[in-house]
Every structure is written in C-alpha cells, then in structure tokens.
Amino acid sequence: MQADFDDALLGLALPPGCAEALLEASQLRGDAEREMAALMRAQALAPEHPAVLIAFYRSHFYGHRLRPARDLARRALLAGAAALGLPAVWREVPALALPGARFDATTRFYLFALKGYAYLSLRLGEADEARDALALLRALDPEDRVGAAVLEAVRQRGLAGEAEDEGLPAATGAAAWARLPQTA
Numbered sequence: 610m611q612a613d614f615d616d617a618l619l620g621l622a623l624p625p626g627c628a629e630a631l632l633e634a635s636q637l638r639g640d641a642e643r644e645m646a647a648l649m650r651a652q653a654l655a656p657e658h659p660a661v662l663i664a665f666y667r668s669h670f671y672g673h674r675l676r677p678a679r680d681l682a683r684r685a686l687l688a689g690a691a692a693l694g695l696p697a698v699w700r701e702v703p704a705l706a707l708p709g710a711r712f713d714a715t716t717r718f719y720l721f722a723l724k725g726y727a728y729l730s731l732r733l734g735e736a737d738e739a740r741d742a743l744a745l746l747r748a749l750d751p752e753d754r755v756g757a758a759v760l761e762a763v764r765q766r767g768l769a770g771e772a773e774d775e776g777l778p779a780a781t782g783a784a785a786w787a788r789l790p791q792t793a
Contacts, residue, residue: 622658623654623655623658623660624654624655625654626650626654627650627651627654627655627658627660627661628660630647630648630650630651630654631647631648631651631660631661631664633647634647634648634651634664634668635664638668638671641672644668645668648661648664648665648668651664652665657684657688659685659688659718662681662684662685662688663685665681666678666681666682666685666725669681670725670729675729675732675733676733678725678729679725679726679729679730679733682722682723682725682726682729683726685718685722685725686699686719686722686723686726688718689715689718689719689722690702690719692715692718692719693707693715693716693719695719699723699726699742699745700741700745702745702749704744704745704748704749705748705749706748706749706750706751707719707720707749707750710749710750710752710754710755711752711754717754717755720746720749720750720754720755720757721755723742723745723746723749724742724746724755724756724757724760726742727739727742727743727746727757727760727764728760730742731760731763731764736764736767739764740764743757743760743761743764746761747761758789761789762789765789
C-alpha cells in the first residue's frame with residue numbers, strides 16, 4: 610500500500626480522465642463554477658486520491674473558503690494516516706518523530722496536511738485546535754522539515770497568520786523549534 614500511496618502523491622495511478630479533469634480545473638482558476646465542475650469530475654473518478662484532495666484543498670484555500678479547505682485537510686490526514694498505519698484521528702497519533710520527514714512522500718504529505726489543518730484552525734479562530742496540532746507537528750517533525758515553527762511563533766503571538774518579521778524565529782529546522790517555548 611505504501612508504494613501505491615507514494616505513486617499517487619506523485620500524480621501516478623490516476624484513473625483515466627482524472628488527470629485531464631485536474632488539469633482543466635487548474636486552468637479554470639478564476640471561474641469558480643467551471644473549476645468546481647472539473648474537480649467534481651476528478652473526485653467522482655478518484656474520491657480519495659491524494660492528487661484530487663490536494664487540488665480541492667488548493668481550490669478552497671486560494672478561493673478563501675477556509676472551512677471547506679480545513680475539511681479537505683482532515684480528509685488528507687485520514688488518507689495519510691491510513692497509508693502510514695497511523696490512527697485515523699490525528700489527536701491519537703503518538704507524539705513520536707516520524708522517520709522520513711525530509712524525503713518520504715507519504716510522511717511529508719501527512720505533515721503538510723497537519724500543518725495546513727493547524728494553519729486553517731488558527732485562521733478560523735480555533736487557537737486551541739491549532740495549538741494541539743502544532744504540538745503534534747513539533748513532536749512528529751522535530752527537525753521542522755515542513756516549517757511549522759514559524760506558524761507556532763505566529764500562534765504564540767496571537768496574530769492568526771498576520772505576522773510581521775519581528776518575533777518570528779530567525780533559525781530554521783530544529784533550531785527554530787528550540788527558540789520557541791514548549792507550550793504557550
């Protein structure tokens with residue numbers, strides 16, 4: 610299953626017609642109705658394919674539809690958890706570093722989905738949810754390969770994504786996490 614999921618993350622293993630629908634959707638940005646129709650065709654062909662989830666997420670995110678984008682982040686977390694053999698509920702994932710945060714496509718997919726979920730929770734005013742997701746990210750990705758330490762700094766400042774450079778960690782990777790308090 611892992612190899613199949615990795616292939617799917619790279620856009621492989623799409624059923625016939627799905628890649629074309631995703632390409633069409635990407636070319637229709639700005640025409641929400643036609644873009645959504647193309648995405649719906651792709652979803653009908655491959656409802657839980659990572660490429661389809663990512664395309665839907667981006668459409669909602671860049672269309673400033675934050676709640677639907679977060680719902681897509683949840684679906685992506687479920688797909689990633691299944692591929693990694695993790696609990697389906699992200700809150701039940703053990704707070705242990707995941708190997709492969711730098712190179713493994715499935716691990717990176719899961720970590721980025723969790724980061725997107727945390728960011729959207731923060732933007733939606735759900736600071737506790739964002740805090741908990743970021744705490745798990747800190748444990749799963751202690752080297753900060755997905756760059757969540759900056760988001761944690763923003764959360765700690767209470768700006769919900771509208772940060773200035775001041776106060777953000779100057780370092781990257783594990784050093785960025787080290788510059789932040791453990792909890793806030």
